[in-house]
Amino acid sequence: MLSLSKLADIPIRLHREIPDSVALKQVTLKKEPTGEWFATFGIEVDREPPQKPDPPKNAVGIDVGILKYAHDTDGHAVESLDLSDERDRLEREQRTLSRKEHGSNNYEKQRRRVAECHADLKNKRRDFLHKLSAYYAREYDLVAVEDLDAKGLVELDGNSRNRAGAAWGTFLRMLEYKCEREGAHFVAVDPAGTTKACAACGVSTDKPLWVREHSCPSCGFTADRDWNAAWNILSRGITQLGAGRSESPPVETALPPGTTSVPAKRVMEAGSPTLKREPSGEP
Ligand SMILES: [Zn+2]
Numbered sequence: 164m165l166s167l168s169k170l171a172d173i174p175i176r177l178h179r180e181i182p183d184s185v186a187l188k189q190v191t192l193k194k195e196p197t198g199e200w201f202a203t204f205g206i207e208v209d210r211e212p213p214q215k216p217d218p219p220k221n222a223v224g225i226d227v228g229i230l231k232y233a234h235d236t237d238g239h240a241v242e243s244l245d246l247s248d249e250r251d252r253l254e255r256e257q258r259t260l261s262r263k264e265h266g267s268n269n270y271e272k273q274r275r276r277v278a279e280c281h282a283d284l285k286n287k288r289r290d291f292l293h294k295l296s297a298y299y300a301r302e303y304d305l306v307a308v309e310d311l312d313a314k315g316l317v318e319l320d321g322n323s324r325n326r327a328g329a330a331w332g333t334f335l336r337m338l339e340y341k342c343e344r345e346g347a348h349f350v351a352v353d354p355a356g357t358t359k360a361c362a363a364c365g366v367s368t369d370k371p372l373w374v375r376e377h378s379c380p381s382c383g384f385t386a387d388r389d390w391n392a393a394w395n396i397l398s399r400g401i402t403q404l405g406a407g408r409s410e411s412p413p414v415e416t417a418l419p420p421g422t423t424s425v426p427a428k429r430v431m432e433a434g435s436p437t438l439k440r441e442p443s444g445e446p
Pocket residue numbers: 361362363364365366379380381382383384
């Protein structure tokens with residue numbers, strides 16, 4: 164129950180428990196177009212964010228992409244979330260709305276239905292980004308990504324560029340504050356040339372978008388295009404952080420075996436792109 168002095172007692176549903184130990188600082192009420200009300204609680208937490216390890220021991224580079232949502236240096240290629248069913252439903256409800264008489268009761272009812280579809284899409288998208296960013300912030304102590312001004316976006320047309328750009332910005336902001344909270348370094352690196360450069364030798368080669376494999380004419384190193392980019396992002400992140408200055412870049416010592424495609428569904432259900440192994444039946 165939310166009690167507002169001089170206003171009302173309102174029954175609420177908590178999406179997350181509020182611990183007893185925290186002090187409530189403020190409440191923000193917001194009415195969504197669906198007609199639902201949301202209350203956001205600002206709380207004060209005593210806990211200092213944990214120390215960031217220096218130098219970091221467990222680093223990851225993530226190439227946020229178009230075909231695959233995120234490609235990391237540990238070989239996970241996380242697929243984009245498939246929301247085509249939700250989009251179809253939205254279009255259907257919008258068509259129905261266009262046939263209703265503007266201002267009628269039925270129009271109002273249908274307008275809410277459309278708003279619910281929008282909210283559903285938005286919530287699922289955010290949920291996916293929350294889970295993915297939480298995974299990286301939790302599992303690593305250095306997370307390197309490209310700064311938002313990204314090359315891939317330029318190659319998209321207007322609408323999908325706006326959508327990808329917005330989702331990208333949201334993902335980076337989530338990653339940043341979650342890294343802060345978990346005591347991990349967050350580094351956004353200069354995106355220029357991360358796809359062209361060879362992660363093994365540094366030589367740059369032009370590569371159109373449809374060439375999905377990196378094959379270095381200089382040293383012969385071959386890898387998935389995005390995975391090569393992820394390694395360059397990680398190397399830049401380490402350099403930028405000033406860590407490992409005396410060490411050789413990790414790419415020379417730790418080339419992972421390859422790339423596994425990860426359905427977005429797994430991230431949604433398990434909260435991690437890593438396959439959880441079934442406990443073995445051995446005694
Ligand atoms: Zn090379």
